[in-house]
Amino acid sequence: MKTIAFASLLIATAIVPAQAQSSPQAGGRYQAVLGDCEGCHTAVGGKPFAGGTVLQTPFGKIAVPNITSDHDTGIGSWTEADFRRALREGESPGGERLYPAMPYPAYAQMSDADVASLWAYMKTVAPVHNAVEPNLLPFPFNIRTLMAGWNWLYFKPAPFAPTAGKSADWNRGAYLVNGPGHCGACHAPKTLLGADRSAALTGASLQGWFAPEITGAKPRGIGNWSAGGIATYLKTGWSSHSVATGPMAEVVERSTSQMTDGDLNAIAVYLKDQPAGADMQPASASLRSDPAMQAGGRLYRDNCATCHGADGKGERLIFPPLAGNAILVQSSAESLTRVVLAGAQAAGTKAAPTAPSMPSYAWKFNDAQVANLLTYIRNNWGNAAQAVSAESVGKIRAGLSGGPSLANKE
Amino acid sequence: MPWGVQPSRRRFLASASALPILAFAGGAMARSISGTLPWQAFAGEPPKPVNPLGWFFFTPDEVATVEAIVDRLIPADSLSVGGKAAGCAVFIDRQLAGAFGKSSKLYMKGPFANGLPTQGYQGTLTPEGRYRDGLRALNDHVRTGHAKSFAQLAPHDQDAMLAGLESGQLDLKLAQGLSTRAFFELVLQNTMEGFFADPLYGGNKGMVGWKLVGFPGARYDYRDHIEKHNVPYPKGPISIYGES
Incomplete structure (x- = not known):
């Protein structure tokens, strides 16, 4: 009797995941993971998909709308056709234009089947009554019809087309990266009007962070990473080269850590094959005897080496390495400056739940000290990048809101 | 008889007495955290260095006396500066102006009795x-x-x-309960603290005390040196505020 019960339990557990995979609802849930919908539409501590988060864009603030199935304040009254048009064409049922903070230019590549599956899931999301006035932008950006002009300039919707001669993995990766994953929303350089200058993922500044280059470039991109290393990073937040923090930590936590291993591998295969951006400046030999390097080295030894190591190698899953870490040698030191001033926390995932954090040094270092320190870590252990100026640190410090501890001490 | 069916008297009493404690602890302290650990940008409690200028407790006459004492207890020589230059008087002044001076963390009400010598000063001051x-x-x-x-x-x-104070040969006319020797020991103790405490507190200027004895200060990672036996530690000291 017991044996039979045990056997049927085994069968039941074997069947459940298979069912989950095949049900349109579970498939749609996975589409929401791929598109990282919750990254914007679920506020911190809020109900899933109920919106309310305020995004800081270069043009002003945009509040993220409620997309639960609530009839009055969500999208409960929409049809599948309405949903498809909003997702892929940036137009809501009333004919209102969406702002491209909603990455419809990327979602335009999503297949009919994936959109249908996502819609099936969205209909099952519990309704939450939460009225959000999304349009907080200043004039003239608050005029939604202007987006028609923006679309005419920049929006070239095209369904995803596989590239002949590339592997199935590569093409799946291309679809995920440029379609639902909308990696370019952060990692592609922008025009003055906030459109992707090109699809190339050569790094861009956004919301006070610099999203690094993620092409096959060495060492600035991820050319030195193995495909397995990239997949591990997206799954856990950690690789032997770097750790996800800031906005990328949110992406890892809410989206990539929940993707299948096959999809993560596909993304890795595609990214590694992307051509590098413009050539970087080689290390200046004189930099090593530079007073800034000397001063930065002393600061590093006294404040940083304890965790990140005198050799810059860090400790696995606790302290990210600095030697060979691509984020250190980006053209912009914006993220680095921010991390030193404000501190940072690593992504916390099922596979790496510790989420260690780095303390804030705003109270301890003045602008010149931060600049010297960054110049040093950007040009030591084989790293090579432009020196950082105290002025650029000062600008970033002024732009951060962190209370009195932020003041630059003389 | 298995536990739970009919508890013994002893078990019942033990568990009953634990209940109010558990209820209190649960209500007062419990906080559950799920997901990743909470974290905030700019979080931190930066150390607050004492004001290096002026005097907060001592009168000018007292300053002159204390500076003279600390400079004899730790005289300047070929190894280091003296207690005055190291800021020991400043350290003692800031301590007396703060919680230490007022014994604000000690029970200071009666009854007052003469304790054992090992119990230190037991009076009202x-x-x-x-x-x-x-x-x-x-x-x-x-x-x-x-x-x-x-x-x-x-x-x-x-x-x-000072030697007379220390040996007890010299007997000062002190308030009741305070012995000459106890007063001397208090000053000696605080002078040493001023010479070796973190510079944050006003003494140990330029980490002179730490340099004198080879103490590395607020460093906390010796992995690169731990296996180099009988080799002096090469890095100089660092203070809590990052001075090195």
Whole structure:
């Protein structure tokens, strides 16, 4: 009797995941993971998909709308056709234009089947009554019809087309990266009007962070990473080269850590094959005897080496390495400056739940000290990048809101 | 009989007495965290260095006396600067002006009884009061013999005076319950603290005390040195505020 019960339990557990995979609802849930919908539409501590988060864009603030199935304040009254048009064409049922903070230019590549599956899931999301006035932008950006002009300039919707001669993995990766994953929303350089200058993922500044280059470039991109290393990073937040923090930590936590291993591998295969951006400046030999390097080295030894190591190698899953870490040698030191001033926390995932954090040094270092320190870590252990100026640190410090501890001490 | 069916009297009492404690702890302290650990940008409690200028407790006369004492307890020599230059008097002043001076973290109500020698001072005076009374009594004593204040004495006379305080041969007219020797030991203890405490607190200027004894200060990672036996540690000290 017991044996039979045990056997049927085994069968039941074997069947459940298979069912989950095949049900349109579970498939749609996975589409929401791929598109990282919750990254914007679920506020911190809020109900899933109920919106309310305020995004800081270069043009002003945009509040993220409620997309639960609530009839009055969500999208409960929409049809599948309405949903498809909003997702892929940036137009809501009333004919209102969406702002491209909603990455419809990327979602335009999503297949009919994936959109249908996502819609099936969205209909099952519990309704939450939460009225959000999304349009907080200043004039003239608050005029939604202007987006028609923006679309005419920049929006070239095209369904995803596989590239002949590339592997199935590569093409799946291309679809995920440029379609639902909308990696370019952060990692592609922008025009003055906030459109992707090109699809190339050569790094861009956004919301006070610099999203690094993620092409096959060495060492600035991820050319030195193995495909397995990239997949591990997206799954856990950690690789032997770097750790996800800031906005990328949110992406890892809410989206990539929940993707299948096959999809993560596909993304890795595609990214590694992307051509590098413009050539970087080689290390200046004189930099090593530079007073800034000397001063930065002393600061590093006294404040940083304890965790990140005198050799810059860090400790696995606790302290990210600095030697060979691509984020250190980006053209912009914006993220680095921010991390030193404000501190940072690593992504916390099922596979790496510790989420260690780095303390804030705003109270301890003045602008010149931060600049010297960054110049040093950007040009030591084989790293090579432009020196950082105290002025650029000062600008970033002024732009951060962190209370009195932020003041630059003389 | 298995536990739960009919508890023994002892078990019942033990578990019943635990209940109120559990209820209190649960209500007062419990906080559950799920997902990743909470974290905030700019979080931190930066150390607050003392104000290096001026005097917060000592009168000008007391400053002169204390500076003279600390400079004899730790005289300048070929190894280091003296106690005055190291900021020991500043350190003691800031301590007396703060919680230490007022014994604000100690029980200071009666009954007052004479304790054992190992129990230290048991009287009614806070450190503020002991310094004020001790310094007054010291200068009263010096003036009756020399017509000078302690600070005006020649160094070897100061040394003789301090030796007398330490041995108990010299008996100052102190408030009840405070012995001459106890006063001396209080000053000696605080002078050493001022010489070796973090510079944040006003003493140990330029980490002179740490450099003297080879203490590396607020460093906390010795992995690159731990296996180099009998090799002096090569890095100089670092203070809590990052001075090195």
